[in-house]
Amino acid sequence: MVDLGLFKIKTEVFLVLVSVAVFFVQLLLCSKVKNLLIRLIPAMLFFILATCFIVLSYVYYEGWDGLGALVLGLFFALLLLVCALAWVIRAVLKGIRAKRAK
Numbered sequence: 001m002v003d004l005g006l007f008k009i010k011t012e013v014f015l016v017l018v019s020v021a022v023f024f025v026q027l028l029l030c031s032k033v034k035n036l037l038i039r040l041i042p043a044m045l046f047f048i049l050a051t052c053f054i055v056l057s058y059v060y061y062e063g064w065d066g067l068g069a070l071v072l073g074l075f076f077a078l079l080l081l082v083c084a085l086a087w088v089i090r091a092v093l094k095g096i097r098a099k100r101a102k
Contacts, residue, residue, distance in 0.1 A: 015075065019082045022046075026086035043083040050076035 002014045009017075022042060029039045053073030057066045 015078070019079060022079050023082050023086050026083045027090060030086060030090040043080060043087075046076050046080040046083060050074075050080055 001008045002011055026042050029042070033039050050073050053069045053076060057069035057073060060066075061069050
């Protein structure tokens with residue numbers, strides 16, 4: 001359970017809500033922003049966080065702490081995959097629009 005102060009949400013539901021929010025933010029960035037570096041900010045952030053937590057789980061932490069860090073690393077890796085999915089969908093939509101324009 002994730003405690004948000006006034007109410008509690010199951011972890012799975014929270015992860016789905018965050019994933020949907022990240023997906024739409026990444027899709028919006030891919031659609032509206034011309035600068036590639038700005039479009040890559042969410043993906044770079046999640047890549048760095050996932051890599052750090054996964055490496056920390058093996059190198060720094062022991063026992064249950066290492067397992068917790070690994071779970072966090074996997075959650076951030078999932079959010080990185082959500083960003084990649086947004087990039088793929090944007091590329092498909094751009095290809096469809098280019099094909100229709102011809």
